[in-house]
Amino acid sequence: MKKWLFVLFTVFVISADAQDTKSDSYRMKTFIDGLMKKMTLDEKLGQLNLPGSGDIVTGQASNSDIGKKIKEGKVGGLFNIKSLEKIKAVQKVAVEESRLKIPLIFGMDVIHGYETVFPIPLGLSCSWDMKAIERSAQIAASEASADGICWTFSPMVDIARDPRWGRIAEGSGEDAYLGSEVAKAMVKGYQGTLTTNRNIMSCVKHYALYGAAEAGRDYNTTDMSLTRMHNEYMPPYKAAVDAGVGSVMASFNDINGIPATANKYLMTDVLRKQWGFKGFVVTDYTGNNEMIAHGMGDLKTVTALALKAGIHMDMVGEGFLTTLKQSLQEGKVTQTDIENACRLILEAKYKLGLFANPYKYCDESRAKTEIFTDANRKEARKIAADCFVLLKNHPLPGEAGVGVLPLKKSGTIALVGPLADNKENMPGTWSVAANFSNATSLLSGMQSVVGDKAKIMYAKGSNLDADAAFESRATMFGKSLKRDERPAADIIAEAVNIAKQADVVVAALGEAAEMSGEASSRTNLNIPEVQVDLLKALLNTGKPVVLVLFTGRPLTIKWENDNVPAILNVWFGGSEAGYAIADVLFGDVNPSGKLTTTWPQNVGQVPLFYNHKNTGRPLSGPWFQKFQGNYLDVSNEPVYPFGFGLGYSGFTYGDLKLSAASLKGNQTLTASISVTNNGTYDGKEVVQLYIRDLVGTNTRPVKELKGFQKIELKAGETKTVSFRITPNDLKYYYQTNTGNNNLLYDWEAGDFEIMIGGNSRDVKTAKVNWSK
């Protein structure tokens, strides 16, 4: 019976395709069928190969090592080549000197902009502005595509609850709902409809759960239940697939004992069968070979496992190229496995239009006129300013009601700190295509914004870290902070000296760009001690101090929050960061960013996240309570909760109004709240909707983000914000109480708390009953 159904199904699919001979998919299939008939096994394997490009010397591409491989049909694509000339040259080898003239695909880590660099993704997510995020991806795609790139290894959508993990900088924080929205926006921004040469193919990564690396140590093991996996980590990958992402990258980590790269459950059962993904899957950099270290077998064994699991392209390691033929002979893989993979890669090239025009993305005039344009930079500056998060803005003693920020464009300002006068660190980690000399330092950004209206004095004040060896590790890839070899006390004294002459002090402190990102995990989440010493010295002058905090992750800044009057978190804001920070500091832009991660008080609280379970013994009063879930030495509260961020105006929330107190089935609930800008600045507020399912077949989080709206309010203005809630918003993955691995996805009748507020902690709450 089953067999019959299968046959029937096959016939149906084929005939459906056959019927519409004019469809794009029919044409593509016909073309690729024809091409694949001509391909030898070696040529098919060659398409699965994404080698490191080595050094391509212009004019000699054909004779380079890589050129020879291309000619032999052993290369499917190349990546991280930043040179249109070189890309053109190797493409020429492929389409003129290889037997079947199959064009190469050119990928790059275009993570947060190309030459016009946007804030690091964690920063971008704090804008909660999906249009802006989509626009940033669109601009990145237009610049990259002007330079020969047609494929980006972005978006990185790994949920991360552990700020020790350096790659938290590359994602959208801790929440699956927000992460999914960002994933969609980025895929849409990069790919558009993939019809013009201004769009490129996106690659969602790192599939899957890479952000759950144990102890926050990069590449480490991950382990979790299927329910947690599907509720808390998988949604953003799925959102990218639903948005039509062309490719998926497998992650380095193992999941419950099986590396992602050999994980059939992930790659086939979930990705293809459940989600219906039709594109191809590429390994991460040597991810296939690294399964040897994971303990999965030798190169031949792991490669066969990868292909069988559902991996199609092998980045750098050449295991596919060198071992699959033998595995085929041994029956470890089938001809069909190889052909499927080859077809998916050819399809991607076809969809990108490379067969029609291999030089589609090699338009020299575009390369000259469409990269790092004034228009793009203007957008980057605007978007960056919306990503900064004002963490604190207290008035000075005796100046009730007024915060230290925004600064006046007058008087004398002391700008101090290792990050104050540095261009190279502004783009942040993973800015492969950035031209560092084009970035703007905070000092020049401030000078540009205030002109001659105010005097800006600068002193470095401290090195990044007392430990020179650490500093050099944290400033690699040309991001030196030009270490000052004088004794720390002398460097501080110089800064204190200018601080004393100023009306206000701006301290640009925090991490260097390479303290976050790949393989940049930290066990200590403090601002380096030598910088805190500087900060203390500046505070001791009695001058108002504004901390401009650079970081690629949540830091533990409890002391700073308790002692510094104003803190503006600026992440790494991209090539235009210097201007954008100055725009906010001087009030030309009212900050509106909201955190997308929880900021713990100390590293011992990690992991700390807003959507935790209630447990059986939740803390029921003020910390500390005996025999309840709390630590002896620190409360359960973060310094800043998820969703938190201030503006120069305050926003007040009215009462939460529900359209009904009890609902049934597919009815829609409307939850409304009035929001008032009670300050003197026009501003934007991210109004956040959270829902709690009070009783479930599985324990449910104390709240989950289910909607948000970024609204603009003039000073004094009030608006009513409404959210429509349907049972879809109540669905979750759960398992029944049997221990089998069957996942159900549904909503359950019962009571729900609806919460709306300006962050995940301060919310207005109402209760509804929803029956089936």
Next chain:
Amino acid sequence: MKSLLVCFYVLFVVDNLSAQPKTIDQRVDSVLRLMTLNEKVGQMNQYNGPWAATGPLTDDDKLLTQIKDGKVGSMLNVTGVSRTRELQDLAMQTRLKIPLLFGQDIIHGYRTTFPIPLAEAASWDLDAIERSARIAAIEASAAGVHWTFAPMVDIARDPRWGRVMEGAGEDPYLGSLIARARVKGFQGKGLGNTDAVMACAKHFAAYGAAVGGRDYNSVDMSLRQLHEVYLPPFKAALDAGAATFMNSFNDVNGIPATANKYLQRDILKGKWRFKGFIVSDWGSVGEMINHGYAKDNKDASMLATNAGSDMDMESRSNIQNLAQLVKEGKVKISVVDDAVKRILRKKFEMGLFDDPYKFSNEAREKQQWNNEANLEAAKNMARKSIVLLKNRDQLLPLNKKSNAPGKIALIGPLVKSIKEHLGFWSYDWPDDSTRITSLYDEIQKKIDTNTKLLYAKGCNIKDSSTTGFTEAINIAKDADIIIMYVGEARDMSGEAKSRSNIHLPGVQEDLIKEIVATGRPVVVLISAGRPLIFDWTADHASSILYTWWLGTKGAEAIADALFGDHNPSGKLPMSFPVSEGQIPIYYNYYNTGRPATSDSDRFYRSAYIDLSIYPKYCFGYGLSYTNFTYSDIQINSKSLKGNQKLTASITLTNGGRYDGTEVVQLYIRDLVGSVVRPVKELKGFQNIALKAGESKKVSFTITTDDLRFFNDNLEYDWEEGDFEIMIGGNSRDVKKAKVTWTK
């Protein structure tokens, strides 16, 4: 045939006067038949003792009345012959005269306090650990206690969690053997003996994996990790005959353990065929409302009971709702009957139906009150639990008589403390201050009149005052050698005693810095209920002994170690991190795809940019006053097949000047698996006593049983391939050999 049997059965039961001996199951059934639904529910209800902390028996909440009404099956926190008798009298006034069970947290001793369980685990001495549990059972049973809520067998890889003090550390193999030893110790020659108490393996399951090391927090893991790492000690406890299990507070993958059918029905009572009963943890049935799992107490009772939780500790969920739930058909009477039978069976096995007062015997209680043999065993256990972490220039042991230092300075907040030695989960007795000694007292006993003791407290444990530093520095400068005794307070570990910062508390390490700066040799003694972080001390003190909480005889044991009357042989059962930021850190991790080979190997490796990836002290680590060296490994075969046996041997040499004991540890690594396998796993160990200068061949026999693991389908089997066999004195420093094992 079946109907015949039934006939026979009915006849047998009805004939109560039959002289023929009945099996316990038959007796259980005969009682069950007489019970009303309410009486059955009563057996599934456990209350806390009715005594106010210091006051007399009261019946304010009608508890005594409830006992008389047959609404209570068991009591906890009722000890002593007179009190247990008093309540058992009430039970004897019930219609069916079903005796009460008295349960108690006898975690590491009763009258005689033994080292905290984590410390005992550091002895790696299973006989001593069994003896410790045996004595606890003898003393407790003499005080009317039938049942201890121990052993706690939760694997814990997170030292922030306060309850690590109650377990056996991070390793499932060591944890399993210790679970077995403790169950055997508590249950002695078997239930029914008056000196045997029922063991209770807890907390089922995975309680030690609380998120953030915060007690009671959620637990989430793959089923494979659950089976591979967290369940083995429970299975070992079961195989050793543990009479009862306790479920845990936490939820496991979204379902509270208390109502977790998979854990309790499918695994424990199903696959493992557990015949005893499961008690909830304190209030854990009712707490499912907080979990958002149960709507109300009635729902909680239904969910817990249906999932296999047999007895409700203090939630009052069962007693208030269960009968009604049965009437409504939400809980089947067969489910209730099964639970009651399990409970009655244990009461029969304990002999309580024959003599409900069997354990409440004044003569025995007196005899065990200050039993010298028990105290001696406690001292022996305490000595074995001490771990020597550092001993620069062989500073220790100190000489007692000739060549003794002229002046010894004793500094630190624990030097004169007494009760602290007992640790968490111990009993305070009115005479503690006279029967327990301080370290100061014990050192005084060791030295002769030529040696002078100087003392300064220096600082308190927790606060930030440094006013005592000057005095401490002054006596340090005047001394030939300094002994500092620092650590946690005894109530900084244990239940609901999680810490986010596990450094030495307060200003103690600042004080150590000042004292070390005097240039005098400094011995640091550290007592705590968990691995602590004391990085500076580790790098700068001359010698360090980790002394946990060692119980009634703790100070004597420490003095014995300091002066060489005992040569330390303890080995750490948990990794000691360098920073909280490394947590969780454990020895049996996965290699990952980008392993770092050293701390200078950071570039695109699985490492931190700011700190070592290694612990300060690894699992299995511990020094001796003597010096043990290991030869290379000898194996009887490099390639094996099927059920062949591998013998791996090393020659261990005591190359030092002292007799000593070494824990020789066997680790195995499965190099390639269908799932990722740990870089090493403990698979055996032997405590080897060697005289100074002596050598001995130490052999381990390895079979394919030692190679088994849970694969992706949760099948427990071994896979052929290459294996690394490692033998050494800790999990880091090992000799290696490689073998191939085919099917």
